[in-house]
Amino acid sequence: MRAFEATQTFFDMAAEHLNIEPAMREALLMPGREIQVQVSIEMDDGKLANFVGFRVQHDNARGPMKGGLRFHPQVDLDEVRALACLMTWKTAVVNLPYGGAKGGIGVDPSKLSKREIERLTRAFVDQIHDIVGPDTDIPAPDMGTDHQVMAWFRNQWEKYHGFNPAVITGKPVEEYGARGREEATGRGVGILTLKLVRRLGMKPENSNLAIQGFGNVGTHAAKFLHESQFPVVAVSDISGTYYHPDGLDIPEVLRYKMKHPNGLLEGFEQCERLPGDALLALKDVDVLIPAAIGGVITEQNVDGIHAKVIVEGANGPVMPAADSILQDRGVTILPDILANAGGVTVSYFEWVQNRQHYRWSLDRVRQELDHTMNEAFETVWQTSQQHNISLRTAAFMIGIARVHRATELAGLTS
Template identity: 45%
Template sequence: MTLTKELKQKQQPKQGMLENVMQQFENAAELINLNPNIKKILSVTNNELIIHFPVRMDNGEVEVFKGYRVQHNNALGPYKGGLRYHPTIDVDAVKALAMWMTWKTSLAGLPYGGAKGGIQIDPKKYSNAELERITRRFTYALGDNIGPEHDIPAPDVNTNAQTMAWIADTYMSTKAPSERSRNQHVVTGKPIGSGGLEGRDRATGFGVFLTIKFWAEQKSVKLKDKTFIVQGFGNVGYWAAHFLEKEGAKFVGVQDAFGTIVNKEGIEVEKLLAYTKENQGSIVGFSNSENIAKEDFFGLDCDICIPAALGNQITEEKAHQIKAFLIAEGANGPTTVEAEKILLEKGVAIIPDILCNSGGVIGSYFEWLQNRNGELWELNEIIERLNKKMKEVFIKVLNVAESKKIDLRSAAYVLAIERLERTYIQRGVFP
């Protein structure tokens, strides 16, 4: 590489998640010749909240935190989307994630719109008591910007069922006693004892596995003895690996925020999970594994690659290294537009995020219905419903991809945006 070319590459700003989602939207809008007026509406968010709020720490000092909630579109129903706690979060990232949620809920045929939010924080630096106070204060600051029929948060990166329980309790405590029980479904992903759905913890990872399984069935590929790698060994990565291992596939590499480990003979999923619980969440040092450099992860020999961490992980540079024949996007926006072009040219199939990880929001919908109707669903019923729903959506996407001779992401976007377009055409735009 010449010095001039190298300098040019360094000077070029990296494309962020917002640019990626907008480019994906533009491509799909062109494919379906989207009504220009509806395109204008879908190109922007409805509401963007940035909240600064003070919280007293364990040592008595006060820290001021920055929180976000972006509501992209609610043409199909209440806003729906997760809350993440991460130091890299900013308004552009949240806008991108909110737009992806709109496409995801539309594609899945759910009566929801899209939103996303979070707090700019590294949760590892705070005690559990501090995280509870931060969460409750953020919920109070959001006020009626969330609500069971308006905007329904859920867990995301570094948040969990406990986080949702704190939010639900705080939100309900601001309502009159007679109203509290009717506001339990202000969030989904709650603990079972607090109105949560049995199996909601595995819904996203199980959905990732299901889409891989459906894809393999359609391509007459047997998953037994196929090798796979996972980036991110949190809730999504663990459950996807758990179900793939049960299918006979071999887990040969994993990366988390602490490091990257490989074992060509296979890594036992449950043993690794037990190890991380005893090792502050880290995979580093797991027995019978070899540590490798972070930048070598996507170049590992494998059949299936599951990015299940953060966005923009598979870049143009990484795309050239990938040896997998299938990428299943457990994370939101893990593949940049430029990287996808390279991968498709190489013949790599990509199951897009708005299809691949939609098991989470479908599970959230089931929980919301369960709370709303005062019902209690059993695990086998939930798994059966999730399987049926995801297969139905997967087949629709595959049929569009094959009939229009386009890739799976473009097909998923076409279906999602056409549903929104129909809604706007039928209702009209309020003058």
Template identity: 75%
Template sequence: MYASEATQKYFHQAADHLNLPCGLRETLLLPRRELQVQVTLEREDGCLANFVGFRVQHDNSRGPMKGGLRYHHEVDLDETRALASLMTWKTAVVNLPYGGAKGGIDVDPSTLTSRELEKLTRVFVDRIHDVVGPDTDIPAPDMGTNHQVMSWFRNQWEKYHGFNPAVITGKPVEEYGARGREEATGRGVGILTVKLMKRLGRKPEDTKVAIQGFGNVGSHAAKFLHDAQFPIIAVSDISGTYYQEDGLNVPELIRHKFHHPNGLLEGFEHAKHLPMDSLLSLSDATVLIPAALGGVITDDNVDSVSAPIIIEAANGPIYPVADKKLHDRGTVVLPDILANAGGVTVSYFEWVQNRQHYRWSLDRVRQELDHTMSEAFEEVWQRAQQMKVPLRTAAFMIGIERVQRATELGGGW
């Protein structure tokens, strides 16, 4: 419910500044199509298990729809609808020729074997293959899915429609995936953190960073910022918070995580070990980067968050009530629809390469990512300064304006 309420609230805040009429607001908010399917899996013990799958296609006025596939036990239609809407504004903010979509299956993937996960994915494709494609709706990895799931998805879809790797992004590099896709979201977070600090007049070496979550996004953001001379004083995962006042050895942290059997920081000895939740309230952190789950900063704990700058690497890490409190006390928040758009940006580059039948170098991918994210940041920053609104409102305003213009030009309004 949080994702839906937050998305609607932020949309209407921006729409109020744009003076959008009610009818147009409803047009822009309502999804084009919602699909709910039954996914039946024969498990290895011979029993049948039934799951519910979703695909919500929100808007295609600016191009094919784009959005991840989430395998998680809390996936439902309401959350999927909200996240599809967010993808519409996110792709518009960074000016990609896409609309928004989202999908997934209500399943805990940790309860399935690899073979069962593959069968589940293939049955799901059987149910939705006729409404996705390289010119209509292009899925990608999300929570609970990865490049292997994308490879199964593509293989099953091509059984119906023939060879076309552009049907899905986030594929393995060996399977027409893009170099740099795995690091893209975290690298984008790092790029924009550097840009924001320059705008705020802060030097990297004097800006202490705390990162909640040390998965794919958090670890790549940490590496980028560490290389840019930012002291990373704390990181956390489910095993706790790891703190070093003068800065952690990030390469050593990454090596430890790589060699841990479960990919955790558990047992890392070259830092002070603190409770997991303590990272949010560290008093010496200048920049806080929530890079794990949504809804981690709430009305209950926002008063303990002292970092003056927050970069939303996760989707929806701040509840709207907490967001208002942070704004009222002067905290600068770089919103998720801009901060974590590096992933969908490099997904777009992957799609472009697939359509061109041509592979870019890693250097080119990184250069194009830097250019796209930097340009979007400058537009959002300038709008926020001109309109005297938070960066989140400015980002939504730009995204909504672009979708509105495309809708009007296409005769949809």
């Protein structure tokens, strides 16, 4: 099943509960605009290289569109379309005045030099600068991009449109970025994991936890959850799964990763090393956080999942068929459109600060993030309990209902 088809499946389940008519469902689901561009750059060896870039703008009924920019070999129009759609519901679930968008380039950034990535970023901006902006569509970091890429993006965009740091979020703090933005997605995952576990009557210190993916989201989630007394028994990256039945020494794991030339855990010896896909099937894991890429839990491998709780740190990690099986088994799943919304929430704070020309303290950013995530969780939880539905369907219902209402209020329907 393709990514957008999976998103549509979850959308339709929620739309059924809301009794939205078919024509309106189609209007809410289909993106407003899809852009595909050729991005050509000169490589360091003087040769020409061609890449394909995308920007999908899904919906702006609730405000300017917001969504990340990813550099990854698997980026294609279907994936970007699905992620843009998810961003619309995500911003609505946490009640931010945004719509959804997403962008990306099909490229493996690990095979490019820093200067080649800069040229690629600037060439992409040259192609899309006229359709993004602080009042229309505001990009942010995603897989394969970071604060440096955001700084290049902003600099190139301002060559066309003049000074306005609110055009993009996730910038370096020195370049009008927000304190706490880098940790935001992982911290949000941690906040809601702790809240969900307690709501289910489980104790953190007795709940073994595993995190698939040890990039930005996974590392910050691991740090927060370790400090919250969870035994983090396993983490994984592209070099393998690193497992200790009594819990990993997360501060030591983080120090090792920072010192590794490629930011990996390769060679870490204070635990047992297993194959990369072994993490999903560990039998002593109570809480599983897939925080790598989408589509990792499928109908083919779902029988090997033993966790009682899954918190979706990545976008779309559980496919619909697997989701149904897990729900039938009583597994509680906190969906991506709520669980990993910490990043877009602090991106919103950054955008607000840029518009106000005023910088918040880290304590204020964290306080506002905690408040926003907790409020959204309570709304989703209560909706789930009231209608006897999954947390995923409840979150989609809330997001879709808010966008539907905004669309009606704008006078776009009869």
